[in-house]
Amino acid sequence: MAETAIQTRLEDQPRDASVIQVENVSKLFRTPTEGTIGALQEVSVDIRHSEFVTVVGPSGCGKSTLLKLIAGFSAPSSGRILFQGEEVRGLNTKTGYVPQESKLFPWLTVEENVGFGLDSKRFSRQDRERQVSQFISLAGLAGFEKYYPAQLSGGMSKRASIVRALAYEPPVILMDEPFGPLDAQTRMVIQDELLKIWEQKRQTIVFVTHDLVEAVALADRVVVMTHRPGKIKDIIKVPMARPRNIFEIHRQDGFDEAYDRLWNIFRHELNIRSR
Amino acid sequence: MANEANREHSDIGSAEEIVAFKKESGLNIRGFGVTMIRAGIVGGFLLLWQIASGRWIEPFLISSPSRIFASLLTGFQTGDLLQHSWVTLQEILIGFPLGALTGILLGYSFGRSRLLAEIFEPIIIALNGIPRTALAPLFIVWLGIGIWSKVGVVFLLTFFLNFFNTYTGMRQMDQEYIDLARLMRVRGLKLTFRVILPAISPYMFTGIRTSIPFSVIGAIVGEFIAATEGIGFFIRLSAGIFRTADVFVGIIVLMFIVIIMDKIAGTVEKRVLRWQSLTEHVQVQG
Numbered sequence: 001m002a003e004t005a006i007q008t009r010l011e012d013q014p015r016d017a018s019v020i021q022v023e024n025v026s027k028l029f030r031t032p033t034e035g036t037i038g039a040l041q042e043v044s045v046d047i048r049h050s051e052f053v054t055v056v057g058p059s060g061c062g063k064s065t066l067l068k069l070i071a072g073f074s075a076p077s078s079g080r081i082l083f084q085g086e087e088v089r090g091l092n093t094k095t096g097y098v099p100q101e102s103k104l105f106p107w108l109t110v111e112e113n114v115g116f117g118l119d120s121k122r123f124s125r126q127d128r129e130r131q132v133s134q135f136i137s138l139a140g141l142a143g144f145e146k147y148y149p150a151q152l153s154g155g156m157s158k159r160a161s162i163v164r165a166l167a168y169e170p171p172v173i174l175m176d177e178p179f180g181p182l183d184a185q186t187r188m189v190i191q192d193e194l195l196k197i198w199e200q201k202r203q204t205i206v207f208v209t210h211d212l213v214e215a216v217a218l219a220d221r222v223v224v225m226t227h228r229p230g231k232i233k234d235i236i237k238v239p240m241a242r243p244r245n246i247f248e249i250h251r252q253d254g255f256d257e258a259y260d261r262l263w264n265i266f267r268h269e270l271n272i273r274s275r
Numbered sequence: 276m277a278n279e280a281n282r283e284h285s286d287i288g289s290a291e292e293i294v295a296f297k298k299e300s301g302l303n304i305r306g307f308g309v310t311m312i313r314a315g316i317v318g319g320f321l322l323l324w325q326i327a328s329g330r331w332i333e334p335f336l337i338s339s340p341s342r343i344f345a346s347l348l349t350g351f352q353t354g355d356l357l358q359h360s361w362v363t364l365q366e367i368l369i370g371f372p373l374g375a376l377t378g379i380l381l382g383y384s385f386g387r388s389r390l391l392a393e394i395f396e397p398i399i400i401a402l403n404g405i406p407r408t409a410l411a412p413l414f415i416v417w418l419g420i421g422i423w424s425k426v427g428v429v430f431l432l433t434f435f436l437n438f439f440n441t442y443t444g445m446r447q448m449d450q451e452y453i454d455l456a457r458l459m460r461v462r463g464l465k466l467t468f469r470v471i472l473p474a475i476s477p478y479m480f481t482g483i484r485t486s487i488p489f490s491v492i493g494a495i496v497g498e499f500i501a502a503t504e505g506i507g508f509f510i511r512l513s514a515g516i517f518r519t520a521d522v523f524v525g526i527i528v529l530m531f532i533v534i535i536m537d538k539i540a541g542t543v544e545k546r547v548l549r550w551q552s553l554t555e556h557v558q559v560q561g
Contacts, residue, residue: 073454093460103451107473107550116469117459148550168459 018082019172019204020047020070025079026229027065038229039065042079045223045232047172050202054209054219056262058269062230063208064100067174070206071095083172096165096203098175102157104149110136110160111145117168135163138197155186162194166201175207179214191218192246199243212266216240216258217249224265233269236261338519346520347527360528362505363494366422367532370429371490375483377430378437382482383471386445399438407431408496415501425497425505432493436486437479444478445471477551480544487536491529 027040039062047053055063069076070083072092081088083095096117104113115132123131136142139159149157158178165173179187195218198205209215215222222236240254249255321340328339350356385392411428418424448471456462456470472479498507506525513521545552 071454071458091454091457093458095458097455097458099451099455103449103455105452105456105470105473107476108469116456116461119460150550 017049017084018046019049019051019084020206021082021085022046022066022070023080023082025066025069025076025081027062027069027074028077040069040076041229041231043225043230043232044079045235047204047206050204052198052205052207052218052220053223054207054215054221055223055225056209056212056215057225057230057233058227059210060228061225062228063210063225064176065230066225067097067176067206067208070172071097071174094170095172095174096168096170098162098165098173098178100177100180102149102154102161104152104157104161104164106149108148109145110141110147110149110152113149113160114139114164114167116164117170119168122168131167135167138166138193138200139163140193155182155190158182158190159193162190163197166197166203169201170203172204172206175205177208177210179209179211187214188246194218195242195244195246212259212262213249216255216262217244217246222258222262224262226269234261234265335517335519338523342520343523343527346518346524350521350524356509356524356528359504359506359509359525360532362422363425363491363498363507363529364532366425366429366494366497366505367490367536369422370426370493371433371486371536373426374430374433374490375437375486378434378439378482378486379441379479382438382441382443382445383475385442386448386475387471403435403439407435408492411493411496411500414497420501420503422505425494425502428497429490429493432489433486436489437482440478440482440485441475444475447478448474473550476547480540480548484537484540484544487540488533491533491536495529 022043022045025040025043026038029037029039031037043062043066045053055066057063068074069081070088070092072088072090072095075089083092104110105116108116111132114135115128118128118131120128133142133145136145139162141156141160141163144152144156149160152160162175162178165175179190182190191214207215207218216238219238222238224233224236225231226233236258238254238258240252240258244252324337325340328334328337328342334342347356385395408428410431411424414424414427414431418427452470452474453466456466461470494505495507495510498505499511502508506528510522510525513519513525
C-alpha cells in the first residue's frame with residue numbers, strides 16, 4: 001500500500017511540478033502624465049507542466065505585462081518569477097511568444113519564418129526541413145512555403161506565427177491575445193487547430209485573452225484578473241473533458257459551470273465599478 | 276501552383292491573396308499611350324527651344340538642342356569630354372560607396388549602442404547643421420586640387436544622408452522583432468543579417484538613393500572651386516567663355532551619371548526588398 005502511494009507520487013511529480021511560478025510580482029510603470037502606474041500588484045500563480053492556462057481580465061489589467069515578464073522582456077518591479085525553479089533573469093529562452101499581431105518577419109518566407117528558431121546546433125539540416133514541413137502542414141499552410149507574409153491573409157499569418165513559436169519546441173508558449181483581430185469564424189477554426197496541435201505536443205501554454213468564451217473553451221484553468229492595478233481575483237478550474245469540440249463548446253459538460261462562475265466574477269467587477 | 280493552393284484554402288484565403296498574383300492586364304495599351312504623351316511633351320519642349328534660340332532669345336544665353344547635340348558629339352570624338360567625365364566619375368565612384376558604407380555602418384552602430392548614440396548624437400547633429408558644401412574649399416586646402424579633395428566632398432555629402440537614414444531606421448525599428456528573435460536564441464551575426472539589416476533596409480535604400488544626386492553635387496562643387504579636370508571644371512570653363520552649348524553638354528553628362536546610378540540602385544533595391552513590393556497594389560491615385 002505504502003509503496004504504491006510513493007510510486008504514484010513520484011510518477012506524478014513531473015506532471016504536477018510547476019513550470020512557472022509567479023511569486024508576489026508587481027510591476028510599476030512611470031509615465032510622464034499620470035505619474036507611476038501599477039500594472040500588476042502582488043500577483044502569484046503557479047503554472048504546471050503541460051497545462052493550458054488562460055488569463056482573462058478587462059483591458060489594461062496587466063495581462064500582457066504578465067506575459068512579457070514571464071518571457072523576460074522586462075523585469076518585475078518586485079517579486080520574482082521562477083522557471084523550473086530558477087529565477088528568470090533577462091530573456092527566458094525556454095519560452096515561445098506569439099504576439100498580438102502576427103509579427104512574422106516580413107522579409108522571410110513562411111518556411112523561413114517557421115524555421116527561424118531552429119538553430120543548426122540542435123537540428124541537422126534534415127531534421128530542420130522535416131520539422132518545418134511538419135509544422136507548416138499542422139498549420140494548414142502546405143503549398144504556401146515560399147510565400148511572404150504580405151501575401152497571406154490574416155488567419156494564415158496568425159497560424160504561421162503560432163507554429164513559428166511551436167516549431168523550435170520551447171517548453172512553454174506564451175500567447176498574447178493572438179486571435180483578437182480575427183473574425184469569429186476564422187477564430188473558431190484556429191482555436192480548433194491550436195487545440196489539436198496542443199493535444200499532440202502538450203507544451204505548456206499561457207494564453208491571454210479578453211474573451212470569456214475563449215478563455216473557458218481552451219483552458220484547464222482560467223486566471224481572472226481585476227482592473228488596474230492587475231491583481232488575481234480568482235483561478236477557475238474548467239471541468240471539461242478533452243479533446244474538446246470548439247464548434248459546439250456550449251453543449252459540452254462543464255462549460256456552463258465554468259462560464260457562469262467566470263461571468264459572476266465579472267458581473268461583480270462591473271457593478272462595483274459602475275457605482 | 277499558387278492558384279491551386281488558393282483553392283485548397285478557400286475557406287480562409289481571402290481576396291487579397293488573389294489580387295497579389297493578378298497580372299495587370301491592359302497595361303500595354305495604356306503604357307504605350309503614356310509613353311507617347313511623354314515623348315510629345317519632351318519633343319515639343321525641345322522643338323520650342325530650337326525655334327526660340329536665335330529667333331527670340333540670343334543663342335549664347337540658351338544655346339539650342341542642335342548645337343548641344345553637335346557639341347556632345349565633338350566632345351566625345353576628341354576624347355576631351357570623355358576624360359572630364361572619367362575624372363568626375365572616379366571621384367564619385369570612390370567617394371560615394373565609401374560615404375554610404377561609413378554612414379550605414381555608423382548609423383547601425385549608433386542604433387545598437389546606446390552609449391555611442393548618447394555620446395556622439397549631439398555632435399553629429401551639430402555637424403549636420405553646417406552647410407556641407409561650405410567645407411569644400413577646406414578640402415581643397417587639405418587634399419589639393421586633384422581628385423582627392425572632391426572625393427572628400429562627395430564622401431561628406433553621401434555620409435550624412437546615409438547615416439541619418441540608417442539611424443532613423445534603427446530607431447524606428449519594431450523592438451518586438453528583435454525580442455522575438457532573441458527569444459528564439461537568435462543573436463550575433465544571424466540577428467544582424469537576418470533581422471536587423473532586413474528590417475532597416477527600406478531606410479538604407481532611401482539613404483542610398485537620396486544621396487546619389489548629392490554625391491554628384493559634391494563632385495561638381497569641388498571641381499567648381501579648384502580643379503584642372505572634371506565635368507564641373509568643364510562647365511565652369513565653358514560658361515566663362517560663353518560656350519553655352521558645352522555647359523549644357525556637361526549638365527547632360529551629369530544627368531546621365533545620376534540616372535544610371537539611380538537605375539542600378541533601384542534594381543538592387545527591387546531585388547532586395549522583394550518581400551515588400553509583393554502586395555503593393557493599393558491605389559491612391561485615380
